[in-house]
Amino acid sequence: MQLLFISKTRKKSLSLTLGPLSLCLCFVISIVAGLLIFHAGSQFSLNLTRGSVEDLYAQAAPVWNQEIGIQQQMLDQAQEDASNNLDALATRLSKLQAHVMRLDALGSRLASMADLNEIEFDITATPGLGGPRPVKNDKSMKVNDFITALEQLNNKVQDRAEKLAAMESMLIDRTLQSQTIPTGSPTMDGWISSLFGERTDPITGKVEFHDGIDYAGKPGSPILAVGSGIVTWSGVRYGYGNMVEINHGNGYQTRYAHNKKNLVVVGQKVDKGQVISLMGSSGRSTGTHVHFEVISNGKAVDPKKYISLK
Numbered sequence: 001m002q003l004l005f006i007s008k009t010r011k012k013s014l015s016l017t018l019g020p021l022s023l024c025l026c027f028v029i030s031i032v033a034g035l036l037i038f039h040a041g042s043q044f045s046l047n048l049t050r051g052s053v054e055d056l057y058a059q060a061a062p063v064w065n066q067e068i069g070i071q072q073q074m075l076d077q078a079q080e081d082a083s084n085n086l087d088a089l090a091t092r093l094s095k096l097q098a099h100v101m102r103l104d105a106l107g108s109r110l111a112s113m114a115d116l117n118e119i120e121f122d123i124t125a126t127p128g129l130g131g132p133r134p135v136k137n138d139k140s141m142k143v144n145d146f147i148t149a150l151e152q153l154n155n156k157v158q159d160r161a162e163k164l165a166a167m168e169s170m171l172i173d174r175t176l177q178s179q180t181i182p183t184g185s186p187t188m189d190g191w192i193s194s195l196f197g198e199r200t201d202p203i204t205g206k207v208e209f210h211d212g213i214d215y216a217g218k219p220g221s222p223i224l225a226v227g228s229g230i231v232t233w234s235g236v237r238y239g240y241g242n243m244v245e246i247n248h249g250n251g252y253q254t255r256y257a258h259n260k261k262n263l264v265v266v267g268q269k270v271d272k273g274q275v276i277s278l279m280g281s282s283g284r285s286t287g288t289h290v291h292f293e294v295i296s297n298g299k300a301v302d303p304k305k306y307i308s309l310k
Helices: 020-113 143-180
Strands: 002-006 013-017 191-194 197-200 207-210 213-216 222-224 229-237 241-249 252-262 275-279 289-296 299-301
Touching: 020 143, 229 252, 241 275, 275 289
Parallel strands: none
Antiparallel strands: 002 013, 191 213, 197 207, 213 289, 222 275, 229 241, 241 252, 252 275, 252 289, 289 299
16 A cells, blocks of 8 residues: 655655555554543543533532431421320320229219119219221321320310219218218216206206207216217317217207317217217216207307207
8 A cells, every 4th residue: 555645835845655554553553542532531531521510510519418407307396296195195084094994983972872782883884886997098197186086085175074073972872861960869877867958057057058969878888979070079068078079061060068088089980879988977967967069150049950860
């Protein structure tokens, strides 16, 4: 193969003859040179692209980090809200359980006081509930709706508890009325020796007002409480000797005086018919008897009408 080179002025020319080997060598050199040029261009483009990506990342990274921080805060807040909601639910559930336990106790007491048998009223039995399956698809209750429903239920339970407590108080009043109002005689073995009202004083001989009824009897005879109540006095009082005073509530008090011995102490709860003392003649007395008084709202009244209620 012959190559001819001509100058611009065409005054000189140069010819070059290439053989097969030279021609192959030139071809290989051309390919290598092309690959080198391509590689150099690729590296340049890669470096240029990498620089652009790094610049883009440098600009976008703060924005991404800020967005990630906001999302993390939102997630933390959601977790905190969920925890607070659970705590609120647990607190309200605890209060509701306490109210339910109180209702159970009230229901049991009311059933016992009203003499309801287990068939009529069983506080431990689950009420009968049921019905056909709904046609529409069921849906779950949302947390806010659940909290609202729980609060409404808690208010209803508290309201029912207050009403049951009022009913219990009424039943107690009716049940204990016969036990607290003084009725009957303070002794089973004595007899009336002096009535309520004006009389001739057995010691001075003068006309004086007698605030109670005297029951004469044998020494040591049992003295009975004519109503349930709390002992507010048990000891010696001037003129009364050994005396027991009982507060029955509703403004009623009873006194048992001139006892040989008191068998109860202050603050003790006594039941109707309980022996509280033994008949004697202590204090201002002429013989063995018990001076019995009934006081209503701070004023001594005739015990006779209460004795007749027995």
